[in-house]
Amino acid sequence: MLKRAKRKIVYRDCDLESLKVLKCSNIRELIIAELVNDLEDCFNEVVVYHACRTDDVDSYYKKGVVPLSLVQAQDKLRAVFSDVASESDFIKAIEKIKTTYREGYVYASLDPRHIQANCGHYLIYGSEYLGCLSTNLPRSILKEPRDRLKETGKAAFIKCIVSIHILSDLECLASAMIADHCYRIAHEREDVHPIRYCIATKSCIPSDCVIGHIFPAKIWDPYKQRCWDDVNLKYDYTISRWDFKPEMA
Template sequence: MAAIVWKDPTSWMGMIDAALGGRLACAAGPRIKLADTEDWYLDDSEWVELLAHCLDEDADGLVDDLAERLSSQTLRVYHGCRPVDLDSYRKHGIRVLDCAAIIAQTREWLEADPGNDDLLPLLSGMTERVDPATREGHVYFGLDDRFLVEHCGHYLIYGSEFLTAGLGRQRQVLTTRGRPTIIEVDVPIDRLAPTLQDELTKLLLRDWARIAAWDEVRTYPQDFGFSLRYDVPPSWIVGFTHPPWVPDPLDQRRVRVFD
């Protein structure tokens, strides 16, 4: 089953139209071009209202209908990290954060390198200094790898956000291991929370309308991040990419270049 890839509208515009019985292309498409949308914002919620109006339907009903129909599809999402070994992901998938486990692994690494053993005291009490509430038991994804690189590069440059925050000014040691990596994952939409499915549906309807109105078959980098509270199986992983450069949001967006 082909996944919905947000940055590639050709992967989902026809799918959405087909899910709604061809009503968008036949009815909404021609009518929406007549609306005065020249000054509308990309993320204007009125796009969905306009689309529903062109179909003579209620906007909430349109969202609910499409959300239900999309629940059998998969969605391409992206996880930023700095792994030493990709084989672990191929074998075990992506696991939710276990703070105690990652501290233990980091301690083992630092103890094996005498040049970094002065950092060991920073690992003590890390969970007291860095609130694990929004991290422990979560694994985070973004809908758009372009946004991930441009605005969330610390995941790629340093790896674990928990460790990055815990090491503070000493975080540069994290750049000495691993390689900036984006893991591409196809998540079954029915495994997303219902509220997240609704938000995704609104986003797709919004941009379907904008693309139809402006005759511009492209999307723009989108801030659409979320977490899953379960391990991601290796069968969902479809690829790995390594960005050649990443702006560092923790260092005045200085661009870091990688081999």
């Protein structure tokens, strides 16, 4: 049935099309609830990936993944731009940026491929807050202040194993799983679509939950719309948006 109706199944992250083809739309909530129960019964823990730019990957094995500290981010801004910006410049930049949902949170993703291909700024420039601060420094000191953040540290995914209960919206995950499963059947595809599922927690991910790290070599820069080569610290102009495939080093 799914193969015959493949033209009606376009999206890989929304189950509505597939369930409509299967004539199950009226029991959608029951199907998703059943899958959520299965996930909770079968899995106690899940692997998540925290995207960052770091010059000390070993610190995650000692301290874990700690929530963002505004003061530390501001101190890093000063350290990176101290030779070209004044304290007045830093204060003005800090005052311009809203801090809602920034301090005290840890963000992670179930699928690093999605981050690498769609949210690469976390890997290329570091925390979004730090990136925002840098863009509010005077353009008179540097044409593109944010670009200097690429010169420090290294892009990394910190791989952690956490309780499945840290996932606050399993219904969303279940929906994406159903959608991709049906899409692969309909279009006879073997690849698994990247999962756009991120978590935000106000708790530190302890160091004993950190089980590894990955240094991605190529990252799509959403700001420049180019492929960033983090090994050679330059853009790879031979790779277009459509040719970009997330690969881990």
